[in-house]
Amino acid sequence: MTLAQIAPLLHATIMNGPVDFESTVVSHVVASDLMSDVLVAHTENFILITSLASDQMIRTADLVGASGVILVNGKQPPASLTKLAKELEMPLLGTALPKFEACLAAGQALLQETTA
Amino acid sequence: MNRLPDLSLETSPLTLVEVIYSTAIRDVMSADPIVVTRDTPMSTVQQRMRDHGVSGLPVAEEGRLFGIISVHDLIEILQQGKLHMPVSDCMTERVVTLEEEMPLSMAISTFSKYPYGRFPVLNAAQRLTGIITVRDINVSLVNRLLQQVSKFESMLDSEVTPGLALNRVFQTRKHDFENGGKASTTIKKHLVEHHVDRSLVKRVAIASYELEMNQVVHSIGGTISYRITPEAVEILVQDRGPGIANVDNALTEGFTTADDWIKSLGFGAGLGLPNAKRVSDIFFIHSEPGVGTTVKAVIHLQKQTKEQEA
Numbered sequence: 299m300t301l302a303q304i305a306p307l308l309h310a311t312i313m314n315g316p317v318d319f320e321s322t323v324v325s326h327v328v329a330s331d332l333m334s335d336v337l338v339a340h341t342e343n344f345i346l347i348t349s350l351a352s353d354q355m356i357r358t359a360d361l362v363g364a365s366g367v368i369l370v371n372g373k374q375p376p377a378s379l380t381k382l383a384k385e386l387e388m389p390l391l392g393t394a395l396p397k398f399e400a401c402l403a404a405g406q407a408l409l410q411e412t413t414a
Numbered sequence: 415m416n417r418l419p420d421l422s423l424e425t426s427p428l429t430l431v432e433v434i435y436s437t438a439i440r441d442v443m444s445a446d447p448i449v450v451t452r453d454t455p456m457s458t459v460q461q462r463m464r465d466h467g468v469s470g471l472p473v474a475e476e477g478r479l480f481g482i483i484s485v486h487d488l489i490e491i492l493q494q495g496k497l498h499m500p501v502s503d504c505m506t507e508r509v510v511t512l513e514e515e516m517p518l519s520m521a522i523s524t525f526s527k528y529p530y531g532r533f534p535v536l537n538a539a540q541r542l543t544g545i546i547t548v549r550d551i552n553v554s555l556v557n558r559l560l561q562q563v564s565k566f567e568s569m570l571d572s573e574v575t576p577g578l579a580l581n582r583v584f585q586t587r588k589h590d591f592e593n594g595g596k597a598s599t600t601i602k603k604h605l606v607e608h609h610v611d612r613s614l615v616k617r618v619a620i621a622s623y624e625l626e627m628n629q630v631v632h633s634i635g636g637t638i639s640y641r642i643t644p645e646a647v648e649i650l651v652q653d654r655g656p657g658i659a660n661v662d663n664a665l666t667e668g669f670t671t672a673d674d675w676i677k678s679l680g681f682g683a684g685l686g687l688p689n690a691k692r693v694s695d696i697f698f699i700h701s702e703p704g705v706g707t708t709v710k711a712v713i714h715l716q717k718q719t720k721e722q723e724a
Contacts (some may be wrong), residue, residue: 334626334683337620348682354627357595358680361602361619363612375599378592385598 299324299411301389304345307403310368313375313391314383322365322389325408329344333358347400352373353382355390362384368404370397428639428650433558435700435708439521440514442546442554445537449474450483453500456491459483459501470545472534473505477541481505481535511536514543517700518554521546578608580642586629586653591679594630597638598623604642614715617693618647621711624690625651631676633707646695649711658701664698665691 302319305312312319317407330336336346336358346364348355351373359367366389369375371394375383385392391401419499449472450459462471469485483505491497491504508591512521512533525548535544584597604620610618629636629651636653663669664687672682687709691697698713 332678333680334685334689336622338685338689340553352591352679354591354595354680358623361595361598361616361623361671363616363619 299380300377301345301391304404304407305391307407308368308391308393308395308400310391310393312371312384312390313392314388315379319389324404325406325413328337328364329397336362336364340383347397347404349397351379353378353394355379357389360388365389366391368393368400370395370400370411384394428641429562430559431560431652431708432650432710433555434519434522436698436710437518437554437558438514439512439516439518439535439546440552441546442518442521443514444550444627445544446532447472447542447545449542451475451536451605452480453499453504455497456499456501456504457497458487460488460491460492460497463488464541470532472509472649473501473536473546473595474542476538477543479509479511479536479542481507482532483536484531509534512546513538520702521551524541526553527716540638547558556691568644578605578610578642578644580604580640582638583637584626585637586626586633587635588630588633590630594627595623597640598626601640601642610715612715618649620693621690622649623712624686625711626711627681628686629653631672631681636706644715646715647713649709650677651707651709651712653706655704655706657703657705658707661699661701664701 301322301324304324305319307387323343324345326341327347328336328339328341328344331348331350333354335345337398339362341360343365343367345368346359347368347370349369349371351369354410356379369390372394375390380390395403448466448468449460450462452475457564459471463469463485463511471483472479473481473483487504491499510524510528510530510533512524512535514535514537517656521533530547533548534542537543572652583608586594598619601622602615605615605618623671626638629638633653634655636651639650641648658664668689670682670684677683693713694711695714696710699707699709701707
């Protein structure tokens with residue numbers, strides 16, 4: 299599944315998308331507001347679903363090689379966050395969905411893909 | 415008299431800092447020192463000092479230290495013509511001691527602080543096991559630095575991937591979350607640009623970021639230094655305090671001293687040090703409350719021993 303396929307399922311708006319969404323592969327979801335937990339996640343090709351709108355969240359996503367970040371609960375990122383996302387070329391999406399709903403939508407899509 | 419150079423973490427070359435922090439006093443001291451007992455007459459002390467060419471002797475019985483007798487004490491007794499007196503009447507009883515497990519840096523700072531020429535060394539059970547002099551330190555430092563110099567010289571001969579090798583030092587400041595993480599981001603970008611294997615980059619990034627954010631969250635500030643060669647990435651982080659009271663606790667997953675504000679920023683879960691250690695091939699930590707913490711983490715770029723864990 300690609301980021302371009304997941305985005306509409308989450309009714310997500312693109313806050314930063316310098317990377318080709320069509321070619322960004324997503325096969326896992328990591329959902330956390332605790333950066334320490336993200337840093338011990340063992341997965342590759344994952345999107346980070348979070349409600350933590352801080353610069354460190356983008357840095358963490360970049361350092362662990364996340365495919366993109368989805369900010370939930372309709373949170374508006376501070377300007378510094380979007381600037382850093384651009385600088386690090388980290389795809390950043392925003393959705394009004396709560397975290398659980400966002401995880402559910404992304405999870406169902408990924409599950410359908412693996413069982414299809 | 416020549417003074418010892420200022421060996422502070424801030425200003426010293428990394429190689430020297432590494433040597434003095436990773437060498438234990440046990441490996442530098444003269445073990446099983448010649449001792450005298452409390453009832454030894456001063457005439458015997460004179461003889462022992464002459465025979466063994468030493469200018470000070472610990473006073474100990476069955477490993478328990480009672481004091482120290484120096485050549486200065488002996489001269490005084492000689493002037494008074496009282497060589498028959500027992501050591502117990504002439505010795506210094508309040509002795510500054512060092513412990514085997516302490517790093518060499520501790521011995522150097524103790525020599526800078528006191529005018530004495532030697533310090534008795536005790537083990538964990540407070541028994542006398544050695545004595546350390548400035549000469550011991552000199553010999554050990556010269557030997558260890560020679561080893562390092564040889565290592566560097568052999569590195570000069572090795573084939574270096576153009577551009578990958580890098581030495582860089584970054585500063586961190588207390589609670590500076592705006593800039594915290596920049597060092598790790600910069601290093602990660604450098605490794606990616608030089609086509610280092612993705613799983614290795616991730617391990618370096620995690621170790622580096624955990625250690626960097628630890629400094630931002632917990633310390634009053636410090637430095638994070640990188641030495642990148644085609645063989646390995648070495649990360650050396652050094653802060654100026656406050657130091658970790660119990661390093662074993664800090665290395666236990668879930669142990670944290672962070673407050674709610676830090677936690678609201680997504681940090682302080684007590685996973686930082688254990689996670690940095692997990693992804694490193696070599697991990698060394700030394701901390702002294704009131705002085706600071708030094709951590710060295712090495713990730714080999716060629717032997718991919720821990721690849722599966724990243």
